[in-house]
Amino acid sequence: MADFVVQTKNVNKVYGKTVKTTALHDLSIGFEAGSFNAIIGESGSGKSTLLNIIGTLDRPTQGEVIINGVSTKNMTKGALGDLRNETLGFVFQFHYLLPEFTALENVLMPYRIAQGKADKKSIERAKEILDLVGLKKVENNLSVNMSGGQQQRTAIARALMNHPKIILADEPTGNLDSQTTDGVYQLFRKINEELGTTFIIITHDRRVAEKADRIVEITDGSVTLDVIK
Amino acid sequence: MRLAFSIALRFLKSSKGQTALIVLGIAIGVSVQIFIGSLITGLQKSLVDKTVGSASQITVESVTEGDYIQDSADKMVAIQKSNPDEIINLMAVAQGPAILKTPDDSTTIILRGFDWEDAEGIYKIKERLTTGNLGNNRNDIIVGQDLAEKLNVAVGDTIEMITPTGMKDNFLVTGIFDLQIKSLNESWILTNLNTAQTFLETNEGVSRIEMQVNDVFGADLVALDVERALNDETLTVTNWKIENAALLSGLSGQTASSLMIQVFVMISVVLGIASVLAISVVQKSRQIGILKAMGMHNQRASLVFLFQGVLLGILGAIAGVGLGVGLSWSFATFVVNADGTSVVPLYIDWYFIGISAGIAILASTLASLIPAIRVSKLDPMEVIKNG
Ligand SMILES: Nc1ncnc2c1ncn2[C@@H]1O[C@H](COP(=O)(O)OP(=O)(O)OP(=O)(O)O)[C@@H](O)[C@H]1O
Ligand SMILES: [Mg+2]
Numbered sequence: 001m002a003d004f005v006v007q008t009k010n011v012n013k014v015y016g017k018t019v020k021t022t023a024l025h026d027l028s029i030g031f032e033a034g035s036f037n038a039i040i041g042e043s044g045s046g047k048s049t050l051l052n053i054i055g056t057l058d059r060p061t062q063g064e065v066i067i068n069g070v071s072t073k074n075m076t077k078g079a080l081g082d083l084r085n086e087t088l089g090f091v092f093q094f095h096y097l098l099p100e101f102t103a104l105e106n107v108l109m110p111y112r113i114a115q116g117k118a119d120k121k122s123i124e125r126a127k128e129i130l131d132l133v134g135l136k137k138v139e140n141n142l143s144v145n146m147s148g149g150q151q152q153r154t155a156i157a158r159a160l161m162n163h164p165k166i167i168l169a170d171e172p173t174g175n176l177d178s179q180t181t182d183g184v185y186q187l188f189r190k191i192n193e194e195l196g197t198t199f200i201i202i203t204h205d206r207r208v209a210e211k212a213d214r215i216v217e218i219t220d221g222s223v224t225l226d227v228i229k
Numbered sequence: 230m231r232l233a234f235s236i237a238l239r240f241l242k243s244s245k246g247q248t249a250l251i252v253l254g255i256a257i258g259v260s261v262q263i264f265i266g267s268l269i270t271g272l273q274k275s276l277v278d279k280t281v282g283s284a285s286q287i288t289v290e291s292v293t294e295g296d297y298i299q300d301s302a303d304k305m306v307a308i309q310k311s312n313p314d315e316i317i318n319l320m321a322v323a324q325g326p327a328i329l330k331t332p333d334d335s336t337t338i339i340l341r342g343f344d345w346e347d348a349e350g351i352y353k354i355k356e357r358l359t360t361g362n363l364g365n366n367r368n369d370i371i372v373g374q375d376l377a378e379k380l381n382v383a384v385g386d387t388i389e390m391i392t393p394t395g396m397k398d399n400f401l402v403t404g405i406f407d408l409q410i411k412s413l414n415e416s417w418i419l420t421n422l423n424t425a426q427t428f429l430e431t432n433e434g435v436s437r438i439e440m441q442v443n444d445v446f447g448a449d450l451v452a453l454d455v456e457r458a459l460n461d462e463t464l465t466v467t468n469w470k471i472e473n474a475a476l477l478s479g480l481s482g483q484t485a486s487s488l489m490i491q492v493f494v495m496i497s498v499v500l501g502i503a504s505v506l507a508i509s510v511v512q513k514s515r516q517i518g519i520l521k522a523m524g525m526h527n528q529r530a531s532l533v534f535l536f537q538g539v540l541l542g543i544l545g546a547i548a549g550v551g552l553g554v555g556l557s558w559s560f561a562t563f564v565v566n567a568d569g570t571s572v573v574p575l576y577i578d579w580y581f582i583g584i585s586a587g588i589a590i591l592a593s594t595l596a597s598l599i600p601a602i603r604v605s606k607l608d609p610m611e612v613i614k615n616g
Binding site: 052055057058077078081082083084085086090092096098099100101109110112113114116117158 | 230231232236239240242243515516518519520521522523524525526527529609610612613
């Protein structure tokens, strides 16, 4: 068996009680540690549903999700929170930065959720990451006082803060122009290569998908294509 | 804890208008409480002071009317010892009725004799003397203003009095007093203790021992101490609270109604805070959702809102105390009688203010409980789905 950092086993997701929509059909898939994966598929095919279930933000109707070899099925909300805090980094289409805080404070947030107070070392690290995503100059700006691309890069920096094993990104460049988009993917690749972080990225952009190590296509809640380069 | 607190602080800082509004709401509630509280207390204090401030608050008398208390000096020492912290202005009075005769009129008066110095505490005779002075010689007396007018006597005149037992003597008027109570001004003639004891044939005895207490409302308890210390069946101890039961029940009615007002003010403050914080939960749901997605536990997320309640309560209480004390002070300073004295004297009770501020903080914390519970139930998926 391959060395999967995250794996779904026969996951079903059914929405609604009276009118039932099946978003995922008995889906089993694993992602190797350090891999760079793209998930593609038509709108409504179930990509976000799958990513949110992998990220333990949502629970499957049936089946289970195994992260780091541990099943998340019977974990409490608190335990899932700790797991997300320690092992997962999220980047969504919308940045979800806290507008009341500066870029640096936003990046520190996952660390403070775990430790309470940011120490010198963690502040240094946050600054380094901001430097890595090219935001050294605006680190003390309130997140509302930044451009869309800067906000999204801040969100990426935040996702990296706690040394996550996996970054889950749902159309992370959906709101960005093509030049900024390229920058973001180059950044992802760099982090993937330098830190060995696993990436699972949902994208509509074929051009982007083709640069990934593996492309998974979802159609109507099932995997219909799985290419490993 | 720490993160929740700093997020709470940041949320409050970033929506300054909303924060100011809630703080103002709490502050007005607290200040109304303090204002009404000190108004009512000030009113009651001045009323009680007017009623018993210049009168005996605990009185020791013989059970049999007209009997005199012997060895009064020893008894006064025992009384003072029974509760040395509370009992003040202790004095002995020798008194009795007498008929006053002028060439064309006769009237019944009460002759009261006491040591002028001892009596200064309760009656402040020196201040009340309108003309003349206190006579220390045998058969020197001072007469109430209204009586003097009625009988047409002045300082330097001599008047004749007869006791019910037939003693007859002449007295020199050395001064005229005004106790500001007409019935006393008409019926009292005051003299030194010696004169009264001799003329009334008390045989060194006194009619009553009078005293005041530091805490007027505790007079009944002190009276019990006095009774126990004297341990004498021939003596009876009374206190002002028994004699003024009607006044006291009026006061407690007033206290109850002011309490009602305060309770309703506080309820409206709580409702105000709860609704504004509830709105802010909706406004901040995106932030809370992402914090939870990043692993913040439900209880911590709730703490953010509880801390906001506590902080708002503290800020509101501080502002309210300032406003309330200022309001009470202005009222006492600017709402004055024709003679320049306050209609209601300022009475600032820091203990009451402390309780009022404490209740405000408690209430706003309670009010934040509802939004805190809502926050703990917020599912991050809702936020992430709906942007
Ligand atoms: N909360 C929900 N209640 C009911 N149906 C839902 C809910 N969320 C998603 N669905 C349905 O589940 C299916 C998969 O949705 P999902 O969001 O995963 O699609 P997607 O592949 O991410 O699409 P897109 O590319 O447009 O983001 C869709 O048919 C959608 O209508
Ligand atoms: Mg989607």
